[in-house]
Amino acid sequence: MSKTHKIAILAGDGIGPEVVQEGLRVLAAASDQFDFSYELTDYPYGTDHWLATGGENGGEIFPDEAFAEAQQHDALLLGAIGDPRAPVGLIERGVIGKLRWEGGLYINLRPIKLSAERWCPLKDKTPADVDMVIIRENTEDAYVFPPEFTDKGGPNETASQPMKYTRMGTERVIRYAFEVAMTRPRKQLTLIDKANAVRAQDIYTRVFDEVSKEYPEVKTDHAYIDAACMWMVKNPEWFDTAVTTNLFGDIITDLGAMVQGGMGVAASGNINPGHFSLFEPIHGSMPKATGKNTANPVATVNAVAMMLEHLGENEAAAAIESAVERLLQSDRVKGLKAGVHSTSEWGDMVLAELNAAVNA
């Protein structure tokens, strides 16, 4: 029986609305082709809304009532958040941060897959070399605890924000990573940390070791984050599945995005398995490009595919993924960078590919 999915849309700042618009065209086409329907609820939050409702004088960031309501949906598709007209981090933390941390979206799933050799900035690396999934912890670490300043601005100033981990937070992300590794042909899982310098990350070392005993089929290894960055560039083929902390995951997945062809194509899921989850491109809001119809929406289209998979629409998800893959392998695509193809032209090209598959 056809299901109706309740999807919240938070297009956000900058290029967010433009890329989300193309993502929604692809979602509509997928629902025509496959047996599901959906209802959308739009949320206006982001910097414009904050400014329009008072900005520094009590502007709305993400009111608790709307936040609770959004979480009643099956999933949320987010465009981008961040704008230089607001204080650094205020809206990002208040919207994306709130959803991740208070919403319990404890997995940040970031697939890194190269579709064609010509999109890889690394010499002689092919799609066979770049095919991995990075699982980033999403609710702890230096992100979530308030910063502390003493003697602010003074000569003895100190500033701190703890890298703090709980057993529950560590164990659930590591366990999820083992589950993902089990679904992949190579069944290899790398723990990425900096436990030699940040001794608090010993908790990752121990919990990884404990959980690994339950998954004897998974081959495990380990890399410090600095070395992992080096390997990502030098030998990306070494990675299959990797699990890491929130901050390191943030950093290494931007590097991974470049290796797979750039921010234009990299998508992510902020997941609470089996529950309300959020899907988004990993790029930012590109304020200068706002409204210009130059942003590449493929990352958002890929996020829509991840969202459909989460909703159990595996066929639709796979159809979108392979349409994008075929498109990126074709010579119709002249480049992935902003402006080579317009945002709407990208949408047209993905739709054409999706429809061609049905009519084939």
Ligand code: IPM
């Ligand atoms: C990301 C972004 C966010 C993060 C920002 C916007 C706070 O860079 O999703 O990777 O650091 O997590």
Ligand code: MG
């Ligand atoms: Mg980031």
